[in-house]
Amino acid sequence: MYPRPIPATAPARRGLYIGLVSLVLLLWLLPLFTVMVTSLRSFEEVMAGNYWGWPKSFNLIENYTAVFTQTAMAHYFVNSLVITLPSVVGVLVLSTLTGYVLSRHRFPGANLIFALFVGGNFLPAQIMMIPVRDLMVELGLYDTYAALIIFHVAFQTGFATLFMRNFIAALPDELFQAARSEGASPGQTLVHVVLPLVRPALAALAILTFTFVWNDYFWAIVLTQSDAVKPVTAGLSNLRGEYVSAWNLVSAATVIVAVPPVLMFFLMQRHFIAGLTVGAVKG
Amino acid sequence: MASVELQNIEKHYAGYHALRDINLTIEDGEFAVMVGPSGCGKSTLLKTIAGLESISSGRLLIKNRDVTAEEPGDRGIAMVFQSYALYPHMTVAENMGFGLRMAKRPKAEIETAVTRAAAILRLEEQLDKRPRQLSGGQRQRVAIGRAITRSPDVFLFDEPLSNLDAALRTQMRVELSTLHARLGATMIYVTHDQVEAMTMASRIVVLNKGQIEQVGAPLVLYNNPVNRFVAGFLGAPRMNFVEGIVRTADGRGAVIECAGGMSVAFSDLASPVHAGDHVTVGIRPEKLRIDNIRSGTTFPAEVRLIEHLGRETIVYADAGSLSTSNSDSGTGAFTIQIGDIVPFRPGAPLVLGFDVHDAYLFSTDGRTVSAPKTVTGL
Amino acid sequence: MSRLWRRHSNWLAPTLFILPGIVLFGVVIIFASLQTIWVSFHEWDGVGAMVWVGLDNYRQLIDDPQFFVSLKNNVIWLVMFMAAPPLGLALALMLNQPIAGMRIVKSLFFIPLVLASVTVGVVFTWVYDPSFGLLALIFTAFGATASALLSDENFVTVAVVIAALWPQIAFCLVLFLAGLNNLNEELIGAGRVDGARGFAMLWNVILPQLREVSFIALAVTVIGALRSFDMVAVMTSGGPFGSSTVLAYQMYEQSIFSYRFGYGAAIATVLFVIMAGFIVWYLHTLLKVEEGNA
Numbered sequence: 001m002y003p004r005p006i007p008a009t010a011p012a013r014r015g016l017y018i019g020l021v022s023l024v025l026l027l028w029l030l031p032l033f034t035v036m037v038t039s040l041r042s043f044e045e046v047m048a049g050n051y052w053g054w055p056k057s058f059n060l061i062e063n064y065t066a067v068f069t070q071t072a073m074a075h076y077f078v079n080s081l082v083i084t085l086p087s088v089v090g091v092l093v094l095s096t097l098t099g100y101v102l103s104r105h106r107f108p109g110a111n112l113i114f115a116l117f118v119g120g121n122f123l124p125a126q127i128m129m130i131p132v133r134d135l136m137v138e139l140g141l142y143d144t145y146a147a148l149i150i151f152h153v154a155f156q157t158g159f160a161t162l163f164m165r166n167f168i169a170a171l172p173d174e175l176f177q178a179a180r181s182e183g184a185s186p187g188q189t190l191v192h193v194v195l196p197l198v199r200p201a202l203a204a205l206a207i208l209t210f211t212f213v214w215n216d217y218f219w220a221i222v223l224t225q226s227d228a229v230k231p232v233t234a235g236l237s238n239l240r241g242e243y244v245s246a247w248n249l250v251s252a253a254t255v256i257v258a259v260p261p262v263l264m265f266f267l268m269q270r271h272f273i274a275g276l277t278v279g280a281v282k283g
Numbered sequence: 284m285a286s287v288e289l290q291n292i293e294k295h296y297a298g299y300h301a302l303r304d305i306n307l308t309i310e311d312g313e314f315a316v317m318v319g320p321s322g323c324g325k326s327t328l329l330k331t332i333a334g335l336e337s338i339s340s341g342r343l344l345i346k347n348r349d350v351t352a353e354e355p356g357d358r359g360i361a362m363v364f365q366s367y368a369l370y371p372h373m374t375v376a377e378n379m380g381f382g383l384r385m386a387k388r389p390k391a392e393i394e395t396a397v398t399r400a401a402a403i404l405r406l407e408e409q410l411d412k413r414p415r416q417l418s419g420g421q422r423q424r425v426a427i428g429r430a431i432t433r434s435p436d437v438f439l440f441d442e443p444l445s446n447l448d449a450a451l452r453t454q455m456r457v458e459l460s461t462l463h464a465r466l467g468a469t470m471i472y473v474t475h476d477q478v479e480a481m482t483m484a485s486r487i488v489v490l491n492k493g494q495i496e497q498v499g500a501p502l503v504l505y506n507n508p509v510n511r512f513v514a515g516f517l518g519a520p521r522m523n524f525v526e527g528i529v530r531t532a533d534g535r536g537a538v539i540e541c542a543g544g545m546s547v548a549f550s551d552l553a554s555p556v557h558a559g560d561h562v563t564v565g566i567r568p569e570k571l572r573i574d575n576i577r578s579g580t581t582f583p584a585e586v587r588l589i590e591h592l593g594r595e596t597i598v599y600a601d602a603g604s605l606s607t608s609n610s611d612s613g614t615g616a617f618t619i620q621i622g623d624i625v626p627f628r629p630g631a632p633l634v635l636g637f638d639v640h641d642a643y644l645f646s647t648d649g650r651t652v653s654a655p656k657t658v659t660g661l
Numbered sequence: 662m663s664r665l666w667r668r669h670s671n672w673l674a675p676t677l678f679i680l681p682g683i684v685l686f687g688v689v690i691i692f693a694s695l696q697t698i699w700v701s702f703h704e705w706d707g708v709g710a711m712v713w714v715g716l717d718n719y720r721q722l723i724d725d726p727q728f729f730v731s732l733k734n735n736v737i738w739l740v741m742f743m744a745a746p747p748l749g750l751a752l753a754l755m756l757n758q759p760i761a762g763m764r765i766v767k768s769l770f771f772i773p774l775v776l777a778s779v780t781v782g783v784v785f786t787w788v789y790d791p792s793f794g795l796l797a798l799i800f801t802a803f804g805a806t807a808s809a810l811l812s813d814e815n816f817v818t819v820a821v822v823i824a825a826l827w828p829q830i831a832f833c834l835v836l837f838l839a840g841l842n843n844l845n846e847e848l849i850g851a852g853r854v855d856g857a858r859g860f861a862m863l864w865n866v867i868l869p870q871l872r873e874v875s876f877i878a879l880a881v882t883v884i885g886a887l888r889s890f891d892m893v894a895v896m897t898s899g900g901p902f903g904s905s906t907v908l909a910y911q912m913y914e915q916s917i918f919s920y921r922f923g924y925g926a927a928i929a930t931v932l933f934v935i936m937a938g939f940i941v942w943y944l945h946t947l948l949k950v951e952e953g954n955a
Contacts, residue, residue: 001757001759001844001846001849002754002757002841002844002849002862002863002867003754003757003758005758005759005760006758006760007337014760017758017760018760020755021755021756021766024752024755025766025769025770028769028770028773029769029772030795031784031785031787031788031795031827032772032773032776032784034787034788034795035783035784035787038787049792049793051793052793052798094681094682094685095682097678097679097681097682098678098679098682098683100678101675101678101679102679105675107672107675113679113683116686116687116691117686119940120686120690120691120694122884122936122940123690123694123933123936124887124888124909124929124932124933124936125888125890125909126890126908126909126912126913126925126928126929126932127694127697127929127930127932127933128689128690128693128694128697129697129912129913129916129925129929130696130697130700130707130916130922130925130926130929131692131693131694131696131697131700132689132693134707135688135689135693150685150689151689153685154685154686154688154689154690155686155689155690157682157685157686158686158690161682161686185670185671185674186670186671186674186675186678187670187674190678211775214777215775215776215777215778215779215780216777217777217778217779217891217894217895218890218891218894218913221894222913222917232777233777233779233780234779236779236780236783237779237783237894237895240783240786247787250783251787254780254783254784257777257779257780258776258777258780261775261776261777262772262775262776264775265768265771265772265775266768269768272775273771273835273839276832276835277835277836277839330850333850333854334853334854335850335853335854354853354856354858355850355853355854355856356853356854356855356856356857356858357856360854361854362850362851362854364847364850364851365847366845366847368845368847368848368850368851369851370848370851370852370865370866370869371869372869372872381855381857381865382854382855382856385855385856385857385861385865386856429851429855433855
């Protein structure tokens with residue numbers, strides 16, 4: 001192990017180390033802490049300029065209720081869920097299919113298709129912005145949930161295909177030979193052999209895709225216009241303009257936007273890290 | 284002069300007593316082999332000497348200097364690892380010179396040392412290659428070369444041959460022994476393979492469950508194991524053990540009765556046993572005879588399996604109700620090693636016999652109370 | 662039908678499986694990207710007909726000072742982002758201790774990575790606020806007055822990049838922690854026996870083992886720098902006076918706000934070429950590294 005573990009027999013050095021790490025952690029998350037604390041302050045306190053002192057009163061319930069009732073945040077939140085969840089499902093379905101075919105079937109052009117899926121990941125969003133926006137306008141989908149869902153499924157399928165292909169390719173060949181020798185069709189192999197084995201990969205992929213889609217801002221402002229379909233990220237940006245001085249409410253809204261991905265991350269941390277490192281290593 | 288001294292070494296980790304009161308002195312120029320089953324603590328002990336593992340208590344001296352608290356790089360040791368642990372991004376020459384470079388020695392000195400080590404190990408042609416371009420045997424030699432370059436007081440080897448195939452292993456065994464003779468350096472070598480221990484060691488240290496069982500020259504340990512564990516560990520095929528009960532005992536002798544009615548009379552016991560004690564009779568496979576005439580101690584048996592090795596034959600045989608400690612291994616209760624080709628088939632009846640002077644007797648707690656008289660001086 | 666299906670299912674089924682993915686990705690991502698290059702040779706307001714203007718948009722780019730501001734800012738992003746891998750490595754080295762509770766500490770360090778860039782933008786806008794922000798607080802403590810970084814043409818991009826570094830460092834931290842977990846223990850032992858310690862150990866024994874991870878961290882960082890859009894949009898909208906725009910933001914602004922879709926497409930194409938250049942270099946190096954390891 002490097003650096004060398006600090007032995008349990010050196011309590012002074014351990015104490016010093018824990019103190020140092022705590023200090024760095026405090027500084028590292030200080031911006032976030034202050035936003036969280038501000039989301040508890042009263043409007044009067046914010047107006048009086050008490051941003052850094054201990055809150056005089058804790059307005060947790062008032063502030064968060066206010067965000068949900070006085071602003072469109074509740075609506076944005078629902079929009080985000082309506083956009084994100086179907087996108088995740090769509091990505092999982094499509095990438096399992098493409099990943100399975102690309103890893104287990106040889107056909108001409110397979111490498112080119114795979115290269116396009118991988119290469120597409122690296123493209124800056126702006127290179128496809130104008131035609132995608134135009135396409136959604138033409139289809140009558142501009143400013144609807146469908147526009148964002150279709151785009152996210154399409155784009156995330158690139159990364160997800162890479163991920164699933166690598167995972168399925170790492171499964172033992174013998175399993176597939178056995179399935180074939182027992183007369184299983186490609187569809188049966190997919191359902192009875194692949195699906196049960198890729199569950200951990202699907203879990204990792206689901207949480208990564210959720211985070212990516214939930215956190216998207218660019219496409220939210222390019223493909224939507226009205227509050228009726230806007231997700232939380234775009235909503236938060238608007239809110240900040242409207243409630244310039246009500247920092248306690250803006251802070252509360254910021255926390256609300258952050259909660260789902262952070263929660264997901266803590267619930268499925270192992271999957272998240274594994275997915276991110278595998279994706280990055282192979283990408 | 285003592286090269287390495289271990290004094291009352293103890294190691295605990297995570298509630299596990301890895302080393303128990305290890306006391307050992309290794310003399311200058313010795314080739315000491317530490318051997319034992321997996322998990323016995325031999326590798327831990329070696330890493331302790333290297334300084335890669337800390338010790339919970341005790342003292343470690345190298346060349347009469349207390350190095351217990353010193354860094355591995357300052358102890359005057361060099362180590363050859365099981366996986367060779369060559370730096371993949373360095374050439375062979377850079378690998379071998381790295382220790383000296385870290386010690387900030389002049390370039391010319393490093394080069395001389397590397398050239399010398401390369402010559403000893405016939406690596407002159409490989410100096411500019413990377414480890415991945417070498418064969419397993421060559422990598423092994425580079426790992427040894429890296430140790431030689433540092434001209435350490437003590438060489439440490441951690442199962443260095445276990446990644447090589449059988450033929451190469453035999454060859455490297457010879458090369459290592461030759462190298463030891465040539466350098467005259469102190470070497471400590473860890474292995475689980477008792478053949479390596481018997482062939483290379485000037486002294487063997489047998490470890491079991493974190494404790495030293497016995498230390499001595501290979502043939503001393505082979506002929507005079509202090510207990511049943513050492514007797515069973517050294518020698519292949521393994522010694523046969525027959526469980527028995529002491530029928531009668533006087534001060535110097537005892538009659539042991541084994542299940543099935545066979546009885547063996549020992550005299551000249553090293554320490555007394557008592558009537559009723561559960562004891563074990565041990566007999567090496569090469570000392571078991573296949574008798575047609577019933578003389579000495581004999582008992583009937585039946586061939587279960589036979590292995591023809593060409594020069595010799597190994598017979599596995601069941602002996603009715605005689606219970607032996609290898610009964611559960613599934614190969615037959617007794618192992619007989621015959622230096623000849625024998626025409627048995629499985630199921631054939633046999634009469635096995637041995638001379639009581641070739642037999643060992645182990646007490647209830649496993650100590651050797653009687654061993655064959657052997658030619659001394661080895 | 663059923664007989665036909667059974668006879669051909671061995672190739673028909675995989676084709677049907679892969680088709681939805683290919684069509685969707687092909688149309689929405691690949692075809693759209695190529696179409697942008699086509700659009701960049703036209704003048705187009707996004708509604709009416711496209712008019713072929715050849716390389717006109719590119720000629721205008723060369724004469725557009727704003728384009729060079731964006732380009733310069735992209736370079737600043739790229740250069741400053743290079744701090745993320747070493748800082749991520751430093752944090753990883755600090756956190757890689759097997760002490761109870763470190764798992765949770767590590768996860769807390771990862772948090773910026775899962776935050777939306779909008780969240781990061783809002784949080785840092787607040788940090789930089791000249792009247793009550795964290796920065797103002799620090800300045801006041803030293804008796805100085807904080808300048809409004811986000812309205813200062815000279816500092817605005819640097820301030821935005823520092824905010825963007827926060828999640829980027831966390832990303833590199835995750836990668837390097839994974840790398841440190843995969844170190845070869847015997848190699849470290851060999852290094853210690855050879856007397857390497859401290860920085861010599863890091864440089865000669867540890868870093869060579871982290872080469873692959875470092876390379877990935879570098880690539881992720883370069884792509885992150887070139888993609889920068891959200892933070893600029895949220896924190897400054899390119900201001901003040903367009904001094905903090907980057908190519909991605911200028912392209913968006915020209916298309917959506919000025920209805921110059923052809924011109925926006927030309928900027929996007931330039932960004933794409935830069936990115937493609939980097940990707941070619943990346944893949945080339947990757948292949949060379951893999952060859953070297955073979």
